[in-house]
Amino acid sequence: MxxxxxxxxxxxxxxxxxxxxxxxxxxxxxxxxxxxxxxxxxxxxxxxxxxxxxxxxxxxxxxxxxxxxxxxxxxxxxxxxxxxxxxxxxxxxxxxNHFRLEAATSYRFVAGGIGITPILPMLNAAAGEWSLYYGGRSHQSMAFTEELTARHPTDRIRLCEGPLDLPEYLAGLRPGELVYACGPESLLAAVEAIVPPEVLRTERFIATRADSAGDTPFEVELARSGRTLTVPADQSILATLQRAGVEVLYSCTEGTCGTCETEVVAGRVDHRDSVLTAQERACNDTLMVCVSRAKEGRLTLDL
Missing domain, CATH: 2.40.30.10 (Translation factors)
Known part of the structure; x- marks a missing residue:
């Protein structure tokens, strides 16, 4: 811990x-x-x-x-x-950190409301060309606007009161360019509808909800102790671990914070978090025990 x-x-x-x-x-x-x-x-x-x-x-x-x-x-x-x-x-x-600034030839940043907070230090660290599109309900509700315009070239920053024109801003993405977005779920969904997942990095404050209607029980093997636990259809891996007295660090219980990330030794994961990228999910080497499940059969975890 x-x-x-x-x-x-x-x-x-x-x-x-x-x-x-x-x-x-x-x-x-x-x-x-x-x-x-x-x-x-x-x-x-x-x-x-x-x-x-x-x-x-x-x-x-x-x-x-x-x-x-x-x-x-x-x-x-x-x-x-x-x-x-x-x-x-x-x-x-x-x-x-599950929202790291990766190396790229250029960046387009999209921030909505309080979603500007993780973007601020990225602007200072980004090497090469970048631009920011930052919106809020009103200019008065948008934090750090004076700091942004004082520290950075104003031609790189677009401040918007009301809905963002995302199709215009995100048009013509170049090879090697990455898009970083943080803000309300409606904003992120709009960005995801435009930007290919391989070039998009997002951070969510609210969990995306998976359909749990077809959930079934599965087994979790704990590699360090050799114990095997059964996760009921209506419970999470986290709840099952807690019931068995296994200590795991956790916080949000909604798959948004990454606190409970656990290494996967074997098995296929049904990822239901809002933290891992598509590439990280494809690696199948970690999961968030508060929300994710096994795709079939059994998972072996490094616990």
Missing amino acids: SELLDLVVAERRQETADVVSLLLRRPDGAPLPAWEPGAHVDLVLPDNLERQYSLCGGDARSWRIAVLRQRQGRGGSAYVHGDLGSGARVHARGPR
């Missing part, structure tokens, strides 16, 4: 009416674990709340995150907005 870090809110900024950014440091100022663009951390909050937030900045001794107030959420954003002021203490795990 990854180390639980004790951090302090070194700075809090109100970026928009509904977005607050926090600069997190160790109380003694010591270095934090290194990270790359696309990474996120888990905030471990009171009342068994654990939430994932993309790193949108920082340095060797600080992490910056930004949190949207989710008025219909499950309590995490309300706690951050209401209780984590400057000087407050908070626990965190990470970082982890």
